[in-house]
Amino acid sequence: MSISAINANAFVSEVLNSAQVWGVRDRDGFPTSTNASGETAIPFWSSEKRAMSIIKTVPAYSDFKPQAIPLSTFIERWIPGLKNDGLNCGVNWSGKSVTGYDLSPTDLMARLTAAQGKS
Numbered sequence: 001m002s003i004s005a006i007n008a009n010a011f012v013s014e015v016l017n018s019a020q021v022w023g024v025r026d027r028d029g030f031p032t033s034t035n036a037s038g039e040t041a042i043p044f045w046s047s048e049k050r051a052m053s054i055i056k057t058v059p060a061y062s063d064f065k066p067q068a069i070p071l072s073t074f075i076e077r078w079i080p081g082l083k084n085d086g087l088n089c090g091v092n093w094s095g096k097s098v099t100g101y102d103l104s105p106t107d108l109m110a111r112l113t114a115a116q117g118k119s
Contacts, residue, residue, distance in 0.1 A: 007092035008101040012115045014046035019071040021078075022051040024064035031064065033090065033098070041102040042082065043090035044069075050092055058098050075112070079105045 015021050022045040023030050034040045045051040051066040069078065082089060083105040091108065093100035103111070 003094065004100045007094055008103070008111075011044075011046045011091040012111050015071055015074075016112065016115055018047065021069045021071060021074040022046065022048055023067045023069060024051050024055060024061060025067045026064050030067075031061070032087065035102060039088055039102060040086070041088035041090040043093045043098070043100075044074075045092055050094070054093065054098060057096055061098070075109070079109050 023042065024045075025031075030042050032040050032042050043054075045054070048066050048068070055061050055064055055066065088102040088104055089108045090100055090102050
């Protein structure tokens with residue numbers, strides 16, 4: 001299993017345990033990134049520590065601050081909003097090149113729902 005797959009699985013279990021999702025923002029809002037396929041994602045992390053790791057190690061993110069989002073708000077407002085805007089969710093991106101999985105809001109919601117059913 002790749003690091004990106006491990007981090008995506010960790011995202012689901014960790015946000016369900018903590019009931020929080022973490023983004024990063026600056027005065028202009030939350031960043032987006034477009035991948036090689038032309039799809040745009042907003043990155044999210046499952047802990048403040050993971051978000052801070054990117055802020056501390058990736059110069060492009062150095063001016064951002066971590067932002068906690070209650071899981072209920074993420075599910076009720078962010079997921080539908082991302083879907084309506086045609087944006088994906090970057091989950092637990094890591095490393096100096098800030099890589100990881102981009103999941104559609106529908107796919108992420110399915111993963112969260114499936115994992116909740118198992119607990």
